[in-house]
Every structure is written in C-alpha cells, then in structure tokens.
Amino acid sequence: MIGIKHITSYIPADFIDNFEQGEKFGESRDYIINKIGAHRLPRKLNGQETSDLACCAIEKLLKECTLSQEKMQALVVVTQNGDGYGLPHTSAIVHKKLGLCQDVATFDVSLGCSGYVYGLAILKGFLQASGLKSGMLVTADPYSKIIDPTDRITTLLFGDAATATWLGEDALWDVGRPTFMTDSYRGCHLAVNKGKLQMNGWQIFNFAATNVPSHINKMLDAENLTAEDVDCFFVHQGTAAIVEAIAKKFPTVRERFILDLSTTGNTVSSSIPILLEKYYKEPSIKRVLLSGFGVGLSLATILLDKREERYVND
C-alpha cells in the first residue's frame, strides 16, 4: 500500500511585514492578526524560480530521510505558476536541476489550493497503476509572481513556499479515498487577468464557509466516522477568518481545526503539507482530515490514517 513516508517544507527567508503592509491600506493590527492571520509573508528572491523552490524542498527531504535520489521513480509538481511560460513543465526542469535519472516519470498538476489533496490521490494512483514504489509530490506555487502589490484584497494574503512529500510502500500514513467538488460557475472569482491575480473575497469566503463543512461531513458519513473520530483537521489556510468560519461549524471538535499561518500566510497548495510536517509525527495524532479549496473553484477532502504497527523510522 502506497502512503506518506516523509514531508518537508521550504520557506524562503525573505518576507514582507504584513502589519506594515496593512497600514498602507488602513488595516489595523487586530484585522491582520484575527481576520487575515498572516503576520509575515515569505517571498522568494528575485531570480529564484518555482523549480528552485521545489529543489530546495526536495533536497531538504533527501537530507532528512533514507530516500536516495536513485530510488525516486516519479516526480509530480503541483503548480499554476511554473517556470517561464509553463513549457517545458516545471517538474522536468526540477528533474534536470537535481540530475535525476531518465526513467523517472515527471508531470505537473495544474491546481491551486486543492492541489495537495488531489496530488496525493493522483500520485498514489499513478504509482500503483504503474507498478512503481516511490514518488515525490511537490507543491510550489509562488503567488508573488502574480500579485499586484497595490491590490488590497490579494496582497495581504499570499506567501511563497514549497513542500516535498515522499510517497512509497510501508509508509507511516495511509492515504484514504478522496472526495471532490468543482463549482466552475464561480471559477471566474479567483483568476488571473492580464497577468495579475484577481479575487472576489466574498465569493471565495462564501464558497468555503458553505461547502467545506458539508463536504467534510459527507466524507465522514461515507467512512462511517464522526468528527470526534478525527484527531486533527488540516483545512487550507486561506485566511484566519476562513479557517474559523469552517471550524465553528464543528463545535464539539473546534479546537482540532489547526490555525497556523502567522509566519507563512496563504501558501496555496503548500499550506496543508506545511501543517502536516509540523504534526504528522505527534504520537497522539492517528487520524487527520485534509481539505483543500480554492481556484476552480475546487474542493478536495481526504483522510489519512497512521499505521502504528508498521511505523517506519525514516
């Protein structure tokens, strides 16, 4: 069974002070802390490409665990802001920069904040269908490439980051069966126009606050579980307000919805694996639910279960 063996993140050292940025738009510290949730927004260096962020995350993972480059059989990059104009695909550029061997499969997945959940399902299925044993799922979607710094609605939200997740056999975490939703009629409310990101905050908030709780309940029902059976809920860290709006619909387990974006901001498809990296080795956490939502508009939810009896110390 293919599952998650190890996760790492790469957060660029440079950052924007979001309190200073908020002041320019007349936003209070209270608003930045309690509604946006991001005190600082990491920024990649000028000239640093999406593939560079991906390489940093992968290299960190390779240093931390037993996986050698030679054993990596597939490389998937989740991004909508890849290198150059997207051709060749960013995963192929990462393949070259890392000097991977020629029989490694590489492809990109074009998704935003639901991309990690989709990516887990895609890579797990791809490895199983191809008879492969080991693959790398990378998220790297630096929105600083498409943010208009004069746009109050988007410039206070997004941080740059990348993550790498190693999927393979005899893993610590089993990847469950996902559920998906697409509301393409609202897709225009989070889109790039003339090279810059445009967002209708109400539409995204409404989509998430309305659909994510019911989607989570649908998944729990399908698995014959209740919210109390889940140790942690890692929902996409869009803003503090969105996470709170979702969490309050689960009053008995509200504190299990993790809110942690103060030093990263909304890192798009990286936000869920950044949380997972912090918590997935905690002994008390045995079942987690992931829910990513955003561009599309798209929503994907999945359960991960720890396989204690086959704990792999990597």
Next chain:
Amino acid sequence: MLTIEQIRNAIKTSEVAIDAMSMPVDKTFSDLGLDSIDVFNIIIELQIITLIEIPYADIKILQSIEKIYQYFEKKASLQAPA
C-alpha cells in the same frame, strides 16, 4: 419572512464581536466597529437560515438589522402569490 429576533440570532451565531441582542436596529455594522469579514460571517448565517443565496451586489445593502429586515421583507413580498 425573517424576524428581527431571527436576524439577531444569526448575528449571534456568526460570532462577531458585538452584543447582537442589544445592538440598535438602525445602526450600521460599520458604525458598530464591524469589518467586511464580520459582515460576510453574518451573511453566511442569514443564508443558512433563509436558504437564499445572497448576491455579492446586495451585500452593501445589508449593513444593519433594519436593512436586513427590509431586504428579506421585500424578497418575501415578491415571492408571495398575487
């Protein structure tokens, strides 16, 4: 038809930092110190109660208890049989 009490309950459920039960019906949310995201949270709760999706363009109208009451009163009258 939405009552003033139902609107106050929706505001309370939205968890905005205001005493929903004592706030004056004619004071705007902005005058009471609420921000745009607070208003989003109130609208979400109103949608849940009424099962009516509120268009983005209407949010700027729904800025006090009185305005919300009038908005849904008008919607109910438009839906009522002639």
